[in-house]
Amino acid sequence: MAEKIIVIDEGTTSxxxxxxxxxxxxxxxxxxxxxxxxxxxxxxxxxxxxxxEATLACTREMVARAGGASAVAAIGITNxxxxxxxxxxxxxxxxxxxxxxxxxxxxxxxAALKEAGHEPMVQAKSGLLLDPYFSGTKIGWxxxxxxxxxxxxxxxxxxxxxxxxxxxxxxxxxxTDASNxxxxxxxxLDDRRGWDEELCDLLGVPGxxxxxxxxxxxxxxxxxxxxxxxxxPITGMAGDQQxxxxxxxxxxxxxxxxxxxxxxxxxxxxxxxxxxxxNRLLATILVQEGDVRSFALEGSVFVAGSLIQWxxxxxxxxxSAGESEGLARSVADNGGxxxxxxxxxxxxxxWRPDARAALSGLSFASTKAHVARAALExxxxxxxxxxxxxxxDGVDWAEVRIDGGMAANDWMAQDLADMLDIxxxxxxxxxxxxxxxxxxxxxxxxLYPDLASAAAAMRGxxxxxxxALGADKRKTRLAGWQSALAKVLA
Numbered sequence: 356m357a358e359k360i361i362v363i364d365e366g367t368t369s370x371x372x373x374x375x376x377x378x379x380x381x382x383x384x385x386x387x388x389x390x391x392x393x394x395x396x397x398x399x400x401x402x403x404x405x406x407x408e409a410t411l412a413c414t415r416e417m418v419a420r421a422g423g424a425s426a427v428a429a430i431g432i433t434n435x436x437x438x439x440x441x442x443x444x445x446x447x448x449x450x451x452x453x454x455x456x457x458x459x460x461x462x463x464x465x466a467a468l469k470e471a472g473h474e475p476m477v478q479a480k481s482g483l484l485l486d487p488y489f490s491g492t493k494i495g496w497x498x499x500x501x502x503x504x505x506x507x508x509x510x511x512x513x514x515x516x517x518x519x520x521x522x523x524x525x526x527x528x529x530x531t532d533a534s535n536x537x538x539x540x541x542x543x544l545d546d547r548r549g550w551d552e553e554l555c556d557l558l559g560v561p562g563x564x565x566x567x568x569x570x571x572x573x574x575x576x577x578x579x580x581x582x583x584x585x586x587x588p589i590t591g592m593a594g595d596q597q598x599x600x601x602x603x604x605x606x607x608x609x610x611x612x613x614x615x616x617x618x619x620x621x622x623x624x625x626x627x628x629x630x631x632x633x634n635r636l637l638a639t640i641l642v643q644e645g646d647v648r649s650f651a652l653e654g655s656v657f658v659a660g661s662l663i664q665w666x667x668x669x670x671x672x673x674x675s676a677g678e679s680e681g682l683a684r685s686v687a688d689n690g691g692x693x694x695x696x697x698x699x700x701x702x703x704x705x706w707r708p709d710a711r712a713a714l715s716g717l718s719f720a721s722t723k724a725h726v727a728r729a730a731l732e733x734x735x736x737x738x739x740x741x742x743x744x745x746x747x748d749g750v751d752w753a754e755v756r757i758d759g760g761m762a763a764n765d766w767m768a769q770d771l772a773d774m775l776d777i778x779x780x781x782x783x784x785x786x787x788x789x790x791x792x793x794x795x796x797x798x799x800x801x802l803y804p805d806l807a808s809a810a811a812a813m814r815g816x817x818x819x820x821x822x823a824l825g826a827d828k829r830k831t832r833l834a835g836w837q838s839a840l841a842k843v844l845a
Contacts, residue, residue, distance in 0.1 A: 358377040358802060362430070363410055364433050364786075370410045373793075381789075383417055385414075385416035388409075389401065402452065403440045429590040430587050430796060433592070437489055439453060440514060441504055441511065447523050460487065462708045480551055480553070481539075481554060482544050482638025485540075488655070490515060494560045494564075498560065499559060517531065517532065524579065524589065526579045530576070531592075532592035533571060535593070571643050572590065572806060589796075590795075591795025593795055598791035601641070601791035603782065605623075606807055613757045613771075618659050619655075620653065620656070621656075627647065627650070635744065638652060652745065656703065657698075658696040658712075659761055660761045666726070672727065673723075677764075682723065683731050686724045690725040692717060693729055694714050697712045698711075714729070734761065738774070756782070758786070759788075768820045771820070776829065782815060783817060
């Protein structure tokens with residue numbers, strides 16, 4: 356019986372395909388970077404054809420590593436959420452650029468909808484807020500501004516990244532999983548009948564363009580045999596942040612994970628009870644197994660690892676992302692320097708798409724080490740703001756399990772523990788997103804009876820960081836952050 360699992364992990368800047376055994380041990384990985392395009396201020400796009408080509412190449416490598424399609428029990432897919440793709444149903448080819456989750460082009464539309472008083476209804480139904488971050492306003496904007504989409508007529512298909520990949524992999528299956536659907540502004544979390552007609556009408560998105568909503572641990576189709584030399588079932592799908600939460604085995608209400616990748620995303624599981632936030636946090640579907648939906652409370656920060664990338668590529672202050680840790684350790688403190696990383700606006704709990712980044716407290720004594728340290732410190736400050744919002748909504752964190760590329764930075768992990776004043780746990784295998792998708796696929800393929808069993812069997816060991824900073828120093832640093840943040844929010 357085939358027991359190897361392939362995971363397609365579709366990030367914001369690269370595609371990666373990983374091979375796992377049924378116990379969660381990684382057996383191989385292939386990765387391709389792809390381009391982000393910035394056609395104007397606040398605009399972020401991808402070429403979906405480039406993403407498909409990279410995905411196909413990486414997946415073929417891992418099928419070969421596994422020993423052929425017959426050795427693979429299942430494929431799991433996890434993806435950058437909220438990014439939308441527009442393609443031709445007949446050919447699978449993109450009809451327009453993919454609009455990336457970071458894109459802010461629908462900010463004016465969101466502001467107008469808020470001004471008209473629609474946000475309470477939208478939040479009550481979708482669990483989300485009116486922000487250009489989410490897929491629905493991106494789709495509405497594209498349909499109104501890109502003539503080629505209207506010209507396509509019935510040939511036009513729309514979906515998030517996992518939906519597009521399944522379409523290409525299977526040769527025409529148009530589905531999305533419940534976790535990704537819950538990030539669109541077009542789904543009623545309390546209704547099992549599919550897309551919400553009132554929300555679709557509000558955002559100008561015909562439901563006929565959208566995929567069918569499925570569970571996260573179900574067989575949605577099989578790959579075209581011509582792609583990999585045999586058909587492989589696709590049995591697990593979830594958005595990247597939900598997959599990371601699953602990979603960290605945060606399935607019990609109150610368990611919390613924080614992913615520090617391009618952005619920072621913190622989710623606390625809430626079980627089968629849907630959370631309702633009064634502090635600008637989001638309710639989202641964590642996973643759907645069969646007909647059973649489990650939910651999470653989420654706080655989303657738009658800029659985390661991308662800040663370090665910007666220091667490296669945009670400003671040339673770093674030779675490599677890893678250099679930031681050594682620079683942070685080389686100075687005794689931040690020297691009064693604070694960096695509010697609103698390069699793509701501010702997410703939770705502020706939701707200010709108009710906010711712009713600010714670097715404050717500079718003097719002739721400031722060095723690039725202070726700037727690098729301020730960038731890393733900003734991650735703990737943003738997490739602290741979210742911790743306060745979660746606590747106000749009745750979910751206080753006892754500990755946090757972290758992952759993502761930035762989590763490999765020991766200095767940052769310790770700073771999180773210090774500023775949050777709680778234990779921070781980091782898995783020794785930090786690719787929690789891919790591991791979570793492997794758990795979903797293994798469950799969907801019948802290798803485990805349920806997701807909890809898969810998580811218990813497949814999650815590995817972890818390293819713990821405990822608070823080591825005095826209360827006075829913590830208070831002083833937070834006061835400096837609040838002062839810098841207030842200037843950005845003014």
